[in-house]
Amino acid sequence: MFDLTGKTALVTGGSRGLGRAIALALAGQGAEVAINYRGNAEAADEVVQQITSDGRRALSIQGDTGAGREACEAIVKAALDGLGSVHILVNNAGITRDNLLMRMDADEWDSVIGTNLSGPFWMTRAIARPMLKARSGRIINMSSAAGRMGNPGQANYAAAKAGLIGLTKTTARELASRGITCNAIAPGLIETDLTADMPPAATEALTAATPLGYIGSVEDVAAAAIYFASDEARYVTGQVLGVDGGIVMGS
Numbered sequence: 001m002f003d004l005t006g007k008t009a010l011v012t013g014g015s016r017g018l019g020r021a022i023a024l025a026l027a028g029q030g031a032e033v034a035i036n037y038r039g040n041a042e043a044a045d046e047v048v049q050q051i052t053s054d055g056r057r058a059l060s061i062q063g064d065t066g067a068g069r070e071a072c073e074a075i076v077k078a079a080l081d082g083l084g085s086v087h088i089l090v091n092n093a094g095i096t097r098d099n100l101l102m103r104m105d106a107d108e109w110d111s112v113i114g115t116n117l118s119g120p121f122w123m124t125r126a127i128a129r130p131m132l133k134a135r136s137g138r139i140i141n142m143s144s145a146a147g148r149m150g151n152p153g154q155a156n157y158a159a160a161k162a163g164l165i166g167l168t169k170t171t172a173r174e175l176a177s178r179g180i181t182c183n184a185i186a187p188g189l190i191e192t193d194l195t196a197d198m199p200p201a202a203t204e205a206l207t208a209a210t211p212l213g214y215i216g217s218v219e220d221v222a223a224a225a226i227y228f229a230s231d232e233a234r235y236v237t238g239q240v241l242g243v244d245g246g247i248v249m250g251s
Helices: 017-028 041-053 069-083 106-134 155-178 200-209 218-229
Strands: 008-011 032-037 058-062 088-091 137-142 180-187 240-243
Touching (some): 008 017, 017 041, 017 088, 032 069, 058 069, 069 106, 088 106, 106 180, 137 218, 155 180, 180 218, 218 240
Parallel strands (some): 088 137
8 A cells, every 4th residue: 555644635526535535545545634515615624524523634625726827826825834745636527518519609618627626726736836945856647538538518527627737747847857857647437426426328429438347446547546646656747647547549
C-alpha cells in the first residue's frame, strides 16, 4: 500500500461520487484532507466525519470552482489555513449539461467549460505558488474517456475534458523542474450518481463497448489517484491513465 502519512490533500467536488471515494482513499493511506464542495454541506460534513473518526484530520470548504479565479484562490487559502500546507491537489469537481451540438445553448457550454476546465486551471494557478516554494507537489486532474474519444450529446463535456489533458501536459512541463508532477485520470463508465441517471440503453451500449464488459467502481478510480499522489509515482508526470475497462486504447 502507498503511504501518505504526513501529506495533506485538497479534493474539489469531494462530497460525493468520485471525489468522495478519492478523499476517503487518500485519508485511508494517511493523508489529511480538505473536502471542497459547492452546495451539499451535509454530504461534505459526512465525509469529514468519516475521516476524523478514523483519526485523521479533515475539514470541509465551501466554494464553487467554476466561479472564477477569486473563488478558487479562496478555496486554496482556506485549505492552506486549515491544514498548514497542501501537498496534493485533486481537480475533481465537474458538471454535465448534455445536449446535441445544434441544440446546445451558451449557458450549457459556458457552465461546463467554466467548471470542468477553467476551474482546474485557476485551482492549479492558486496552488502552484506554495508548491513551487516547497519544490514538491502532486496535481491530479480528473479527465474522462469522453475527452479522448468524444461522446454524442457532450460537446461541452468532451471539449472540457480534452482541454484538461492539454492543461495536464503543459502544467507537467512547466512545473517539473520544481519537483511538481501533474497527471490525469480518464475514467470510463463508472458507477456513480451521474451514471445512475443514464438511460438503460445508453448504459448497456457503453458496457457492451467496454472490453472488460462491466461498469467500474469509484474505488477503481481512487486507486489510480492514490498512486499518482504517492512517492512511488515520483518519476511519472504528464500522463493520462485510462481507468475505463479498455474502452479507449492507444490514444
